[in-house]
Amino acid sequence: MRDDPSTQLHSVYSLFQTRRTRDPRLFPAVLAALRDIFPTAAPSLVLYAIRGHRSGHRLISPDGPSPCTETAAFTPRHSDFVSGEPLVRDGVLYLPVPSAGRPQGFLSLRISTPQPSVLSGLRFIAQLVATELHSQQLHEEESFRLLLVDLGHTLAASTDIDRLLADAANLLLQRGVGFCIVVRRLHDDTIFSPPAAYCTARSVHVEKRCLLLEPRLALTVATSGKPLMRKCKIEALHPGGRPSSQLAFPLTRARKTFGCITFFLSSAEHTSLHHLQQQLTFFCDKITAELERLTLGARLESLSLAYNQRQAENSTLFRISRALHTIPRMNELTHFILAAATSQGGGGFERSMVFLANAKSDKLQGMLGLTSETAELTLPPALGLRAWENPLLDLDVQTRQRRAPFCRAVMKQRLDLDGDTPVARAFRRNRIVLVSRPELESPEAIALAEDLALGPYACAPLAGASRVLGVLVVANPQSRTDIPTERLRFLEIFISLAGAALENAMLVRQLESACLNLQEAQDRLLQGERLALLGEMAATVAHELKTPLVAIGGFARRLSRSAATREQVDCASIIVREIERMESLLAGVLTFSKKQLLCFSSCDLNSLITKALQLDEPILAENSVSITRRLSPELPQIPADEHKLTQVFLNLFANARQAMPNGGNLTVISRKGLFKGKNGIAIEVEDSGGGIPQHLVPQIFNPFFSTKEEGTGLGLAISAQIIEHHRGEIEVFNRAQGAVFIIHLPLD
Structure with missing residues (x-):
C-alpha cells in the first residue's frame, strides 16, 4: 500500500x-x-x-x-x-x-x-x-409506532370486513411491508373464501405467481394456527437473483380463525426477518381484533334484525289470529285467509290460493285465488292496521275477487289426491313442500304452474285436529324470488291458525246445518201430526160423504136421462160432473190417508218409463209437447212396485204437461248415480214450462197444495209417499228452461 x-x-x-x-x-x-x-x-x-x-x-x-x-x-x-x-x-x-x-x-x-x-x-x-x-x-421503531396508529385509525374507520382487510393490506403495502399481500377469509371455520391479492408491482405475472404460491401455505397455517415462513422465487422481480420470503399468519383470536394473511417480501426490504415477523404478528393481532369486533357487530346486527323480524312476524300472526276468531263463516274466512297471506302487512306473498279436498271424488278442488291487487279489496292499505280489525268481506268484495281472471283459473283446477304434484304431495305428507324450479317437476305439475303462472311457490297443508282439509299455495310469480327457508316458520304458524279456523268454520256450518235439519224435521213432525189428524178426520168425513154423494149422483144421472128440456139436461150434467169431481177428491183423500200396500217384484225402470210415456203420449201430442228420452241401457233392475211407480211417472208427466199449456219439451233421463253415499238410480223429469216460483218449492209436496185451480193437490204428495215407501227420495229444483223432478232410488 x-x-x-x-x-x-x-x-x-x-x-x-x-x-x-x-x-x-x-x-x-x-x-x-x-x-x-x-x-x-x-x-x-x-x-x-x-x-x-x-x-x-x-x-x-x-x-x-x-x-x-x-x-x-x-x-x-x-x-x-x-x-x-x-x-x-x-x-x-x-x-x-x-x-x-x-x-x-x-x-x-x-x-x-x-x-x-x-x-x-x-x-x-x-x-x-x-x-x-x-x-x-x-x-x-418510530415508523412502527406511526404505522400502528395509522393502522388503528384505518381499522376503526372500516365498517365492512372485506373493506377492512383491503384497507389494512393497502396501508401496509404503502408503508413498505412487502410487495404483495394475499388475504383469505374463513367462513364457519371450514370454508375458505377466494383469495384477494394486493400488490405494489403492477405486474400480472407477480400477482398470478403469488396467488399460485399462497394456497398451500395458507391451508397449513389455518390448520396449525401458527405463523409459517418459506422462501420463494418470483422471476418477474428477481430473474436469476435471490429468492423472496413468504410469511403467512393465521388471523386467530380466542380459538376462532377468521382467515389468514400472507406477505411476500423481497430480500432487500428488511434487515431482520425475525424482527419483521414480530412486527407482522403484532399487525395481524390488531387486524384480528378488529375482525372479531366487526364479526361480533355483524352477528349482533344479524341477531337484532332476526329479532325484529321475529317480532314483526309475531305481531302479524297475532293480528291474523285475532281476526280469524271473529269470522265464523266459511266463505268469508277463506277470502280473509288468502288476503292475509297476500297482503303486504301479512304474509307478503304475491299470490295465494287454496285447494280443498273432496273425499267423494278424490280430488283437490281449487276454491279461491287472490293476487296482491285483489287482496287489497279485503285489506285496503290506506286503512293500515284498522283494516285488520274490520276486514271488508261483504258479498260485493267476494264477487269481485271471484270474478278476477286468476281466481277463475284456480277454480277450474281439479288435482288428483294421489297425483304427482307438489300440492298433492303436501296434502299426503302433511308438510310444506317448496318448489324453486317448477319447470323440473312432473308434467302435471308443470301444466299447473303454467296455467296459474306460479313461479317459485310453496304448498302448505291446512290441517285440522284429525285430518288435512286442503292445501294453501303461495307464490312469487312477478319477482321470481324463491321463498326463503326463514319464511317457513311464519308459514307453519299461519297454516296452523288457518287450518284450525277452517275446521271451526266447517264445524259451525255442520252445526248450523244440523240445527236447520233438526228444525225442518221438527216442522215435518208437527206437520205430519197435523196431517195425520187431518187425514183421520178427512177419511171419516170422506166416508160419511161418499154414501150421500152416491145417491145424489145416481138421481142426477136419472134426471139427465129423463129431462124434458135442454136446460134440464145441462143442469143435470153439471150436477153429475161435480159429483164425479167430489168422488175423485174423496178417493184421493182415502188413498193418501190409508196405509199403502206395496207388491215388490224385479222391475226394469226403463220399461216402466216407456209404458207410462206410451199411455200419456197421445195427450202430450195434442198439447204440442215433444218427448226427449235418454234412458241408460246399463240400468240394473231393482225391487219395486210396478203399478205404484207407474202412477208416480204418470203424475210427473201430467204435471209437466200442465206446466206447458202452449207446448214445449219433456225430457226423461235415467242413469246410475249415488244415493246417500251408495250406488243408486236417478230418474229425471224436466219440462220447459218456466219453472216453479222459488218460494213455492218447499210446499210442492204438501197435501192439498196445488198451483192449478182444477187440481186436488194430492198427486205430488201421493208420489212422494210412494217413493218414500221405496226408501228413496224425490227432489225438485229449477233450471234455465223449467222445473226438474229427480227420483232417487237405492239399488237394494
Whole structure:
C-alpha cells in the first residue's frame, strides 16, 4: 500500500457524514471503501438476529445484504464479545459493533495483525456503524409506532370486513411491508373464501405467481394456527437473483380463525426477518381484533334484525289470529285467509290460493285465488292496521275477487289426491313442500304452474285436529324470488291458525246445518201430526160423504136421462160432473190417508218409463209437447212396485204437461248415480214450462197444495209417499228452461 491505511480510513469516516442517515447503500459503500483500502481483507458486516436464532443473521457485503450462510469455520457469538475487545481467529479480525452494552454484530476483515492506528480507525468505524444502526432502529421503531396508529385509525374507520382487510393490506403495502399481500377469509371455520391479492408491482405475472404460491401455505397455517415462513422465487422481480420470503399468519383470536394473511417480501426490504415477523404478528393481532369486533357487530346486527323480524312476524300472526276468531263463516274466512297471506302487512306473498279436498271424488278442488291487487279489496292499505280489525268481506268484495281472471283459473283446477304434484304431495305428507324450479317437476305439475303462472311457490297443508282439509299455495310469480327457508316458520304458524279456523268454520256450518235439519224435521213432525189428524178426520168425513154423494149422483144421472128440456139436461150434467169431481177428491183423500200396500217384484225402470210415456203420449201430442228420452241401457233392475211407480211417472208427466199449456219439451233421463253415499238410480223429469216460483218449492209436496185451480193437490204428495215407501227420495229444483223432478232410488 503506497498510502498509510490509517490515513485512508478518513475517506471511510466521510461516508457517514456525506451520505444521508438510514441510506440502505451506506453499509455496502463503507465495506467497498474498506475493500479498496485492504484489497485482500474481504470485509463484511454480520448483524445478529434474535438470540438463539443464528439462521436469522444478516450478512452485508460490498455487493449488498444477503442471508448469512455461515460457511466459515468460525462465527463469533454474543459471548465472544463480552469484553468489548476485537477478536482475532484464523487470520480474521472480528470487531464488535456495540449497542447498549451488547454487540449487534461484528465487522470482519482478513487482517491478522493490524497496526495500532489501523485497529483504532477500524474500531471507530465499527462505532460509527453501531451509531447508524441505532439511528435505524429508532427510525424503525418510530415508523412502527406511526404505522400502528395509522393502522388503528384505518381499522376503526372500516365498517365492512372485506373493506377492512383491503384497507389494512393497502396501508401496509404503502408503508413498505412487502410487495404483495394475499388475504383469505374463513367462513364457519371450514370454508375458505377466494383469495384477494394486493400488490405494489403492477405486474400480472407477480400477482398470478403469488396467488399460485399462497394456497398451500395458507391451508397449513389455518390448520396449525401458527405463523409459517418459506422462501420463494418470483422471476418477474428477481430473474436469476435471490429468492423472496413468504410469511403467512393465521388471523386467530380466542380459538376462532377468521382467515389468514400472507406477505411476500423481497430480500432487500428488511434487515431482520425475525424482527419483521414480530412486527407482522403484532399487525395481524390488531387486524384480528378488529375482525372479531366487526364479526361480533355483524352477528349482533344479524341477531337484532332476526329479532325484529321475529317480532314483526309475531305481531302479524297475532293480528291474523285475532281476526280469524271473529269470522265464523266459511266463505268469508277463506277470502280473509288468502288476503292475509297476500297482503303486504301479512304474509307478503304475491299470490295465494287454496285447494280443498273432496273425499267423494278424490280430488283437490281449487276454491279461491287472490293476487296482491285483489287482496287489497279485503285489506285496503290506506286503512293500515284498522283494516285488520274490520276486514271488508261483504258479498260485493267476494264477487269481485271471484270474478278476477286468476281466481277463475284456480277454480277450474281439479288435482288428483294421489297425483304427482307438489300440492298433492303436501296434502299426503302433511308438510310444506317448496318448489324453486317448477319447470323440473312432473308434467302435471308443470301444466299447473303454467296455467296459474306460479313461479317459485310453496304448498302448505291446512290441517285440522284429525285430518288435512286442503292445501294453501303461495307464490312469487312477478319477482321470481324463491321463498326463503326463514319464511317457513311464519308459514307453519299461519297454516296452523288457518287450518284450525277452517275446521271451526266447517264445524259451525255442520252445526248450523244440523240445527236447520233438526228444525225442518221438527216442522215435518208437527206437520205430519197435523196431517195425520187431518187425514183421520178427512177419511171419516170422506166416508160419511161418499154414501150421500152416491145417491145424489145416481138421481142426477136419472134426471139427465129423463129431462124434458135442454136446460134440464145441462143442469143435470153439471150436477153429475161435480159429483164425479167430489168422488175423485174423496178417493184421493182415502188413498193418501190409508196405509199403502206395496207388491215388490224385479222391475226394469226403463220399461216402466216407456209404458207410462206410451199411455200419456197421445195427450202430450195434442198439447204440442215433444218427448226427449235418454234412458241408460246399463240400468240394473231393482225391487219395486210396478203399478205404484207407474202412477208416480204418470203424475210427473201430467204435471209437466200442465206446466206447458202452449207446448214445449219433456225430457226423461235415467242413469246410475249415488244415493246417500251408495250406488243408486236417478230418474229425471224436466219440462220447459218456466219453472216453479222459488218460494213455492218447499210446499210442492204438501197435501192439498196445488198451483192449478182444477187440481186436488194430492198427486205430488201421493208420489212422494210412494217413493218414500221405496226408501228413496224425490227432489225438485229449477233450471234455465223449467222445473226438474229427480227420483232417487237405492239399488237394494
